[in-house]
Amino acid sequence: MQQHTQPQGGRPHIDRRLFLTGAAGATIVVLSGAIFHPAEAWALETKNLKPETMRTLIKMARDIYPHDRLADKFYAVAVKGYDEKAADAALRSTIESAVAELDAMAKTAYSAAYANVGWEWERTRLLEKIAATPFFQSLRGGLVVSLYNQPEVWPAFGYEGESASKGGYINRGFNDIAWL
Amino acid sequence: MAGKFDQNDASVVVVVGSGAGGGTLATELALKGVKVVCLEAGGRHEIEDFINDEWASFSQLAWTDMRTTSGSWRVARDFANLPAWIVKAVGGSTTHWAGASLRFQDHEWKARTTYGELAGASLLDWPIDSAEMAPWYTKAEDRMGVTRTHGIAGLPGNNNYKVLEAGAKKLGYKEVSTGRMAINSAARDGRGACQQIGFCFQGCKSGAKWSTLYAEIPKGEATNNLEVRPNSYVVRIEHDASGKVTGVVYFDKEGREQRQKARIVAVAGNSIESPRLLLNSASNMFPQGLANSSGQVGRNYMRHMTGSVYGVFQKPVKMWRGTTMAGIVSDEARHDPKRGFVGGYELETLSIGLPFMAAFLDPGGWGRSFTSAMDGYENMAGMWIVGEDMPRADNRVTLSNARDKHGYPVANVHFDDHPNDVAMRSHAYNVGAAIYEAVGATRTFPTTPYPSTHNLGTNRMSENARDGVVNRWGQTHDVKNLFVSDGSQFTTGAAENPTLTIVALALRQADYIVNQMSKNVI
Ligand SMILES: Cc1cc2nc3c(=O)[nH]c(=O)nc-3n(C[C@H](O)[C@H](O)[C@H](O)COP(=O)(O)OP(=O)(O)OC[C@H]3O[C@@H](n4cnc5c(N)ncnc54)[C@H](O)[C@@H]3O)c2cc1C
Ligand code: SF4
Numbered sequence: 001m002q003q004h005t006q007p008q009g010g011r012p013h014i015d016r017r018l019f020l021t022g023a024a025g026a027t028i029v030v031l032s033g034a035i036f037h038p039a040e041a042w043a044l045e046t047k048n049l050k051p052e053t054m055r056t057l058i059k060m061a062r063d064i065y066p067h068d069r070l071a072d073k074f075y076a077v078a079v080k081g082y083d084e085k086a087a088d089a090a091l092r093s094t095i096e097s098a099v100a101e102l103d104a105m106a107k108t109a110y111s112a113a114y115a116n117v118g119w120e121w122e123r124t125r126l127l128e129k130i131a132a133t134p135f136f137q138s139l140r141g142g143l144v145v146s147l148y149n150q151p152e153v154w155p156a157f158g159y160e161g162e163s164a165s166k167g168g169y170i171n172r173g174f175n176d177i178a179w180l
Numbered sequence: 181m182a183g184k185f186d187q188n189d190a191s192v193v194v195v196v197g198s199g200a201g202g203g204t205l206a207t208e209l210a211l212k213g214v215k216v217v218c219l220e221a222g223g224r225h226e227i228e229d230f231i232n233d234e235w236a237s238f239s240q241l242a243w244t245d246m247r248t249t250s251g252s253w254r255v256a257r258d259f260a261n262l263p264a265w266i267v268k269a270v271g272g273s274t275t276h277w278a279g280a281s282l283r284f285q286d287h288e289w290k291a292r293t294t295y296g297e298l299a300g301a302s303l304l305d306w307p308i309d310s311a312e313m314a315p316w317y318t319k320a321e322d323r324m325g326v327t328r329t330h331g332i333a334g335l336p337g338n339n340n341y342k343v344l345e346a347g348a349k350k351l352g353y354k355e356v357s358t359g360r361m362a363i364n365s366a367a368r369d370g371r372g373a374c375q376q377i378g379f380c381f382q383g384c385k386s387g388a389k390w391s392t393l394y395a396e397i398p399k400g401e402a403t404n405n406l407e408v409r410p411n412s413y414v415v416r417i418e419h420d421a422s423g424k425v426t427g428v429v430y431f432d433k434e435g436r437e438q439r440q441k442a443r444i445v446a447v448a449g450n451s452i453e454s455p456r457l458l459l460n461s462a463s464n465m466f467p468q469g470l471a472n473s474s475g476q477v478g479r480n481y482m483r484h485m486t487g488s489v490y491g492v493f494q495k496p497v498k499m500w501r502g503t504t505m506a507g508i509v510s511d512e513a514r515h516d517p518k519r520g521f522v523g524g525y526e527l528e529t530l531s532i533g534l535p536f537m538a539a540f541l542d543p544g545g546w547g548r549s550f551t552s553a554m555d556g557y558e559n560m561a562g563m564w565i566v567g568e569d570m571p572r573a574d575n576r577v578t579l580s581n582a583r584d585k586h587g588y589p590v591a592n593v594h595f596d597d598h599p600n601d602v603a604m605r606s607h608a609y610n611v612g613a614a615i616y617e618a619v620g621a622t623r624t625f626p627t628t629p630y631p632s633t634h635n636l637g638t639n640r641m642s643e644n645a646r647d648g649v650v651n652r653w654g655q656t657h658d659v660k661n662l663f664v665s666d667g668s669q670f671t672t673g674a675a676e677n678p679t680l681t682i683v684a685l686a687l688r689q690a691d692y693i694v695n696q697m698s699k700n701v702i
Contacts, residue, residue, distance in 0.1 A: 148538035158558025162232035168375030174502030
């Protein structure tokens with residue numbers, strides 16, 4: 001992640017204002033143009049999208065491809081490109097209004113913004129309602145590559161990636177299955 | 181563009197495409213003393229350039245120029261502009277291919293006679309048979325170093341194979357092995373043995389796998405009779421007033437229009453581009469497209485009845501380790517209509533990496549059902565189904581309304597499964613799942629066909645000129661000095677992976693061309 005900065009002093013300093021933004025209980029908090037992840041010790045500044053919107057995109061990314069073994073930062077990396085792309089005004093308004101609409105649906109159904117709805121199945125129900133929209137389709141389609149093509153996530157799935165430089169698997173267990 | 185041969189040299193044979201068909205034909209002609217210019221749309225990437233990374237390799241090698249799709253096949257929905265997963269590079273799809281090299285079964289040369297008339301299918305017998313092809317298969321196997329032929333040892337089985345083998349044997353299947361693979365099990369022909377790298381689809385970095393890129397073309401070039409011109413995108417074939425072809429128009433890397441004269445033109449751009457080129461070469465004399473008096477150019481597009489089955493087990497398999505496709509069960513390849521369909525299918529091991537698994541396991545899928553499957557990746561085994569699909573007149577490549585950057589219409593690929601394909605696929609899904617369940621799979625996935633890797637039939641071979649585009653030699657019925665040299669010649673597809681047959685046909689065609697040239701007939 002290029003844009004995330006490691007907060008000073010190892011553990012992040014959590015300002016009182018963070019709690020005042022109403023983010024108590026949420027893992028990602030929003031503060032003056034950026035989102036912070038205290039537990040994972042990273043932050044992400046947004047240039048074009050509202051930080052709240054970026055937080056929602058990250059949540060949506062996890063709900064679309066939920067892997068409990070993957071930290072939030074991988075989902076953040078997977079969607080942060082949208083902030084760059086949102087330099088384009090038309091795209092920015094598409095994203096902002098789609099997320100606003102999703103939040104409105106969430107408030108009607110669960111009295112909370114999307115990212116604060118408690119259960120994954122509740123959020124998934126909302127996503128199902130927008131699954132046919134071009135916005136959802138392109139978010140989901142993009143994630144297939146932007147999430148699963150991060151070499152850093154591969155170990156969580158056991159996938160070993162490149163092997164030619166290590167001499168292949170001829171001496172490294174190509175036929176080591178023992179349980180059959 | 182200054183090359184070895186002059187663009188006005190009208191004595192050369194021009195081969196369009198450098199893959200299994202074109203690369204083999206060009207090399208064989210050169211070895212026989214014929215001057216050849218092979219024009220290849222893609223760039224030249226050598227072994228050291230190959231990348232062990234699925235998407236990066238895809239961007240490097242795959243054909244991603246615009247194509248469009250139509251029809252009820254799921255690929256048209258999920259990958260609307262990617263009907264086929266094939267290559268645009270010197271070596272063609274033999275850089276990506278997995279190496280499975282099987283002969284047709286005898287009856288498969290005579291599908292119409294064996295299977296009878298099938299509603300909605302345009303079945304036809306090949307004008308050649310297994311006896312005629314046997315020596316050419318022998319030559320092709322030797323050339324490609326196919327394991328389990330010519331005394332070449334089989335490859336060792338990897339983890340993915342061991343799971344397949346154990347499951348298949350439990351179900352009583354007998355024809356189970358690591359298959360006939362054009363991959364060196366020991367050093368041969370100046371290339372080393374398979375290192376079990378596991379990225380066969382991304383270009384073999386050890387060179388153990390046969391590819392025209394490094395196992396054929398350099399031999400042709402060493403004769404000084406072959407010039408391969410990369411980044412040369414052929415858009416039109418030209419002819420004279422007598423109807424003989426005289427050369428081709430192509431665009432070079434800088435986007436400049438170029439012409440290469442020719443005594444003979446052989447088209448081998450794979451089964452989507454080859455018919456497109458003939459259709460785009462329409463003229464006053466040939467208003468329906470070149471070599472298309474039958475109206476068959478582009479029709480009878482086949483892609484094999486395919487699909488995959490992945491199974492998740494309680495313990496790790498690590499299927500990505502080692503040779504991608506060295507494992508086969510052939511018992512279901514026979515023709516046995518009692519199963520509810522004609523023709524048969526092979527089951528072959530298959531592994532794709534995590535990035536491609538995400539894209540292809542269930543395109544469009546999301547949520548826990550999808551991600552829990554992905555979470556089982558390390559414990560997965562995989563197999564690919566490849567069976568005979570039925571040719572249909574309306575499954576076809578036509579010219580689309582969309583145009584390429586040079587202004588030529590791109591190909592549209594239309595495909596609808598025949599009911600026989602659907603019945604065969606559902607049988608194969610059940611067998612595949614049963615194989616894995618027999619050794620403890622807790623969950624299996626019937627995975628939809630990928631964009632087509634086997635593209636066949638769009639310039640089919642026929643005895644009668646009215647039924648197809650080329651004769652028994654791959655020579656077009658309409659134009660004597662125009663040949664088709666790739667998988668688009670296939671009259672029917674058989675159950676076997678096509679490349680060995682494409683290579684055998686190209687070697688046989690080279691013989692014929694030299695013979696006809698020496699008699700001055702062409
Ligand atoms: C991932 C994968 C795995 C496979 N595994 C197997 C396997 O195990 N066994 C098997 O038998 N087969 C396999 N295949 C299929 C095999 O690769 C093809 O059947 C075979 O390569 C087709 O040969 P071809 O000559 O028809 O076309 P290709 O090998 O695709 O060559 C066509 C060439 O023509 C070029 N071209 C196209 N149009 C033009 C133009 N207008 N001007 C200039 N050049 C042009 C293309 O760029 C390309 O390089 C696999 C394919 C893929 C993609
Ligand atoms: S597994 Fe063997 S054939 Fe496949 S890429 Fe590796 S060395 Fe080449």
